[in-house]
Amino acid sequence: MELGVAILLVIGLAVFTVTPLLAPDGPSEDALPIDVTPLADLKRRRMVVYENIKDLEFEYKAGKVSNEDYNTLRENHLAEAAQLMLASQEQEEITEHDLMIERQVAERRAQKKARHPDPYVCPECEFENPLPVKFCGNCGKELPKRTRGK
Ligand SMILES: [Zn+2]
Numbered sequence: 001m002e003l004g005v006a007i008l009l010v011i012g013l014a015v016f017t018v019t020p021l022l023a024p025d026g027p028s029e030d031a032l033p034i035d036v037t038p039l040a041d042l043k044r045r046r047m048v049v050y051e052n053i054k055d056l057e058f059e060y061k062a063g064k065v066s067n068e069d070y071n072t073l074r075e076n077h078l079a080e081a082a083q084l085m086l087a088s089q090e091q092e093e094i095t096e097h098d099l100m101i102e103r104q105v106a107e108r109r110a111q112k113k114a115r116h117p118d119p120y121v122c123p124e125c126e127f128e129n130p131l132p133v134k135f136c137g138n139c140g141k142e143l144p145k146r147t148r149g150k
Pocket of ligand 1: 124
């Protein structure tokens with residue numbers, strides 16, 4: 001008899017411990033690891049919503065949820081999933097955009113360097129003198145001495 005009670009107690013405790021993780025609201029925001037990226041976080045939350053939808057369908061088929069509740073909850077879950085999907089798409093676009101800009105900047109720098117391997121840029125007017133000159137070819141200002149062999 002006592003063993004049976006002990007087993008029930010252990011099972012009850014296990015269910016109690018696991019239940020918060022299965023709650024429809026998902027794990028609390030505070031419990032998130034700090035090093036997770038916004039995109040990874042959005043994807044994880046989307047997976048949680050999909051799990052909730054699966055659970056809901058399972059319970060509905062088992063007759064535990066009424067028609068009305070099922071429709072309302074399902075709609076809520078789908079709306080949340082759509083919202084998360086939109087948010088993660090925006091996040092992906094930002095990342096892609098950032099990478100595109102970085103590539104363009106690197107390309108332009110490389111092009112500029114190829115055109116002017118060692119330009120004698122005037123600090124006054126920013127004219128790029130093609131030859132090592134003492135005075136700027138554009139504004140005539142004396143150029144600072146360049147250190148050779150950079
Ligand atoms: Zn100049």
